[in-house]
Amino acid sequence: MKKFLPIVVAFVLIAITALVFINQTFNNYLASGGVKKNPDSTIFISRQSPFMVSLLVNPEKINLLPNFLPTKSDQKKVLQAVEQIRTKLLNKVKIDDPEALKDWLGDEITLAVTSLDLDHNRDNGVQTGYLLVVKNNNPSLAREFLRDYYAKQAVSTEAKLIFDTYQGVNLIYQKPKTADIPQVAAAVIANYTLFANDLLVLKDAINNAQAINLNLSHYQPYGRALETITQPKVSLAYLNLPATSAWITSQPLPENQPIEQNLIISLAVSENGLIAHSALSGVTGNENQPPALNHPPSALQYIPDDSIFATSGVNLQGLWALIKQGLPENSPLQQLITQSLKPLQSSLNLNFAEDVFPLVTGEYGLSLSIDKMTQELDWLFVNENLGQSLGENFDLIAQNRGLSVGKLPLENTTITAWTKLVTTAENNFAKLEAQVKGVHTQKDTYEIITNSVDTLSDLLAEPEKNLLNNEIFKETIADMPVENNGYFYLQWQEIEPYLIKEFPILKVAKLSFKPLFDNLKSLTITSEGTENGVTQATIFLDLLK
Numbered sequence: 001m002k003k004f005l006p007i008v009v010a011f012v013l014i015a016i017t018a019l020v021f022i023n024q025t026f027n028n029y030l031a032s033g034g035v036k037k038n039p040d041s042t043i044f045i046s047r048q049s050p051f052m053v054s055l056l057v058n059p060e061k062i063n064l065l066p067n068f069l070p071t072k073s074d075q076k077k078v079l080q081a082v083e084q085i086r087t088k089l090l091n092k093v094k095i096d097d098p099e100a101l102k103d104w105l106g107d108e109i110t111l112a113v114t115s116l117d118l119d120h121n122r123d124n125g126v127q128t129g130y131l132l133v134v135k136n137n138n139p140s141l142a143r144e145f146l147r148d149y150y151a152k153q154a155v156s157t158e159a160k161l162i163f164d165t166y167q168g169v170n171l172i173y174q175k176p177k178t179a180d181i182p183q184v185a186a187a188v189i190a191n192y193t194l195f196a197n198d199l200l201v202l203k204d205a206i207n208n209a210q211a212i213n214l215n216l217s218h219y220q221p222y223g224r225a226l227e228t229i230t231q232p233k234v235s236l237a238y239l240n241l242p243a244t245s246a247w248i249t250s251q252p253l254p255e256n257q258p259i260e261q262n263l264i265i266s267l268a269v270s271e272n273g274l275i276a277h278s279a280l281s282g283v284t285g286n287e288n289q290p291p292a293l294n295h296p297p298s299a300l301q302y303i304p305d306d307s308i309f310a311t312s313g314v315n316l317q318g319l320w321a322l323i324k325q326g327l328p329e330n331s332p333l334q335q336l337i338t339q340s341l342k343p344l345q346s347s348l349n350l351n352f353a354e355d356v357f358p359l360v361t362g363e364y365g366l367s368l369s370i371d372k373m374t375q376e377l378d379w380l381f382v383n384e385n386l387g388q389s390l391g392e393n394f395d396l397i398a399q400n401r402g403l404s405v406g407k408l409p410l411e412n413t414t415i416t417a418w419t420k421l422v423t424t425a426e427n428n429f430a431k432l433e434a435q436v437k438g439v440h441t442q443k444d445t446y447e448i449i450t451n452s453v454d455t456l457s458d459l460l461a462e463p464e465k466n467l468l469n470n471e472i473f474k475e476t477i478a479d480m481p482v483e484n485n486g487y488f489y490l491q492w493q494e495i496e497p498y499l500i501k502e503f504p505i506l507k508v509a510k511l512s513f514k515p516l517f518d519n520l521k522s523l524t525i526t527s528e529g530t531e532n533g534v535t536q537a538t539i540f541l542d543l544l545k
Contacts (some may be wrong), residue, residue, distance in 0.1 A: 034232035041133035047219035050243030106135030299365035313486025316360035411460035
């Protein structure tokens, strides 16, 4: 994005600021979470577009936000953040008068990646196509803004300013003297102001609006997924997953076996945080599959309440089969899931597909918590035993690896421990010590397996201290659908250093979306099943108060 125009950066900064800091009751039309409408600017965007994101409220209303925050410290924090980004964007855009934007800026800003490589020739480098569509309240003022802006840019960069027409639309663009000067083409079409980083991108956008078989607005998979998102929203994003993955990794799209996987995510506001609703299409399997539960998974009653990560659900075997069969091997989603499992599989020396998933057909839960002494992560797994014991299978694996398997008493309960004898030296005397590699027990129909005796001891001694009884977690899922397939939950501030250590690419993501990650407290996801081939989910982002 080296040659991406500064004005696009400015609008994106405004949008990101709005999405991050709208975390309380905002104004009258945002009190219900957002607006009902969908982006109109998709008529300019190709159905081949890898990525699109729209802000559906006027970002100028960000200035009203501090008045609705409950405490002065919150107001000060937001004001400082908004002012910092406002100053940065105005410097980048070189706009002397901010009122020039406010006078015509409408209630929709859409940014799209239109092409991974404009000339489809990777030998001369990759030039991604970008399109920015801004709704305007006054086309005349928008045209005046463009004339003034380009005139100043022409003077400062010594670029030639060109006025032209295409398909009856007036265009304005720069012809710089050197290649290192960013290029930008723009046009005002009725209530839309378009900016592109190449004249070809702008002309394609005009073609898309005039031919419905080309644009995203009339693309059937997009429309079908969009129909499932009926909740109010302040923003909406569309991702063609294979193309978005190729864009992020700067890789070409696979020529063979084209993958049609599309994801739509809407973002709404609530008094407690941000709520996202997603619709995923292109996963083979059952066209209609309702949620498995109408209550939180009971397995959560055995997950420690201080867990910094927890996931729960039903029938892990079936879920894994869906992932393997419903997603092609070169699918970004399958690759992401497979890569995420590798660190845990490596540390446990297990093959989950063979040693774990086939035996987990009922409810399950997995958690990570921090050992207060070592600051290392302890894991705990809960399995509803429906006849095939996961603990007994692990006992056999432990014995085959030379570990001792025996029964021990703990908190009035009999547990099974896997131990290894090691030699230690103390005061010049050698002695044998039994290192505990893992323990498990059963409560009612649930098996509890963990690498930490202390974690299991705390859970048995104070069973009421579990995630299901955790007030913060209960408050979080209260904003989510009752019908669910389980939950994915993490405490971002606590787990961040561990995740970045295992997945360094997250550090890059954090820098790109720093305002969001700096203010993110926790993330919770639940799946709501599949309807007409579209899988729906709800994501709750709890922000720091």
